[in-house]
Amino acid sequence: MRAPEDVINPMPASRVCGKKRERRPRMFPEKAAWLLLLCAAGAQGAQPLSQAEAASWLQKMADAARRTAYEGVFVVRQGDTMQSLSINNRPAGQSNESRLTALDGDLREVRCSQTGAVTLVSDGNQVRMEKRLSRRHFPDLLPANPQALANWYDVRLGEYARVAGLDCRNVEMLPKDAFRWGYILCAEKESGLPLKIVLVNAGNQPLMQYSFAEIKLGSSAYAAKPPPRPAPLPEMPESAHPVETEQITAKSLPPGYTRITAVKRHLPNLRDEVEHWVFSDGLTHISLFLTPSARPVDTVKGESPRGMVHLMRRQVGEFQATVLGDAPWPAVETIALGLEPRK
Numbered sequence: 001m002r003a004p005e006d007v008i009n010p011m012p013a014s015r016v017c018g019k020k021r022e023r024r025p026r027m028f029p030e031k032a033a034w035l036l037l038l039c040a041a042g043a044q045g046a047q048p049l050s051q052a053e054a055a056s057w058l059q060k061m062a063d064a065a066r067r068t069a070y071e072g073v074f075v076v077r078q079g080d081t082m083q084s085l086s087i088n089n090r091p092a093g094q095s096n097e098s099r100l101t102a103l104d105g106d107l108r109e110v111r112c113s114q115t116g117a118v119t120l121v122s123d124g125n126q127v128r129m130e131k132r133l134s135r136r137h138f139p140d141l142l143p144a145n146p147q148a149l150a151n152w153y154d155v156r157l158g159e160y161a162r163v164a165g166l167d168c169r170n171v172e173m174l175p176k177d178a179f180r181w182g183y184i185l186c187a188e189k190e191s192g193l194p195l196k197i198v199l200v201n202a203g204n205q206p207l208m209q210y211s212f213a214e215i216k217l218g219s220s221a222y223a224a225k226p227p228p229r230p231a232p233l234p235e236m237p238e239s240a241h242p243v244e245t246e247q248i249t250a251k252s253l254p255p256g257y258t259r260i261t262a263v264k265r266h267l268p269n270l271r272d273e274v275e276h277w278v279f280s281d282g283l284t285h286i287s288l289f290l291t292p293s294a295r296p297v298d299t300v301k302g303e304s305p306r307g308m309v310h311l312m313r314r315q316v317g318e319f320q321a322t323v324l325g326d327a328p329w330p331a332v333e334t335i336a337l338g339l340e341p342r343k
Contacts, residue, residue, distance in 0.1 A: 061185060
């Protein structure tokens with residue numbers, strides 16, 4: 001569910017907001033919407049919330065994404081790529097169960113439960129399953145305990161808006177450093193459920209957006225038409241297991257980032273297992289892949305100035321280390337350059 005920067009090239013917010021009224025050419029609704037978004041994102045009048053207030057807003061949105069029953073259709077847009085997905089979500093104890101289905105492109109389905117997540121991919125007449133390391137997806141993108149994010153983001157209350165027929169308020173998360181993107185979440189006024197999330201770069205340019213096109217909230221959403229129960233999944237052998245002997249260490253990480261997993265797993269088109277580490281600040285995730293290398297590899301820097309994905313590959317001891325993620329370049333570079341052979 002990913003796809004790089006909007007094809008619309010709106011006028012900078014500084015040239016649109018706060019200027020004397022004048023006649024302007026008529027603009028398409030979609031472009032006008034982006035200008036309004038950038039005006040809200042660029043407005044500096046709103047003061048950052050206190051750490052306690054920020055943590056309260058973040059927790060409300062995180063809880064709503066897990067504990068609210070809802071079903072609907074949302075759109076993911078990145079650059080000139082767009083995809084629609086249906087989703088239904090039900091609380092389950094202290095967690096939730098959700099099911100996402102792609103409505104265009106390849107037939108794909110993601111099922112998430114308390115025990116983990118799998119992606120089902122239709123391949124002709126067969127269904128292929130892929131185990132996922134993460135069960136996070138829109139609108140459930142915030143960590144379960146997001147209070148620590150207030151250390152790394154200024155949280156501000158933005159303008160009121162309307163998404164999929166529901167009233168919501170923009171909550172802006174502006175990074176305090178260069179190691180993470182900014183986020184604008186539109187929280188539904190009653191529940192706090194994020195109805196729209198826009199990722200923006202340091203220049204407030206949109207990188208990626210998720211937005212509900214239609215949604216029904218609460219248990220009544222299922223009363224008229226209960227969602228079909230998915231067929232039970234066949235047994236699937238474990239595709240990942242913990243790393244037993246670590247030969248590489250990460251000496252330097254961006255502020256707020258920690259390693260959240262380190263496993264050995266098979267990747268498509270590779271015969272042997274690779275080590276897969278994941279680093280995160282709770283919102284941004286960066287992967288490290290380690291593969292044995294008989295010959296030294298050249299350092300490769302894959303900066304993506306117009307998109308989100310950045311990559312760096314270098315030799316570390318006897319391994320080829322590839323660090324990549326939907327994260328700003330300084331975060332990827334810091335992790336890659338901080339890798340050393342374990343002594």
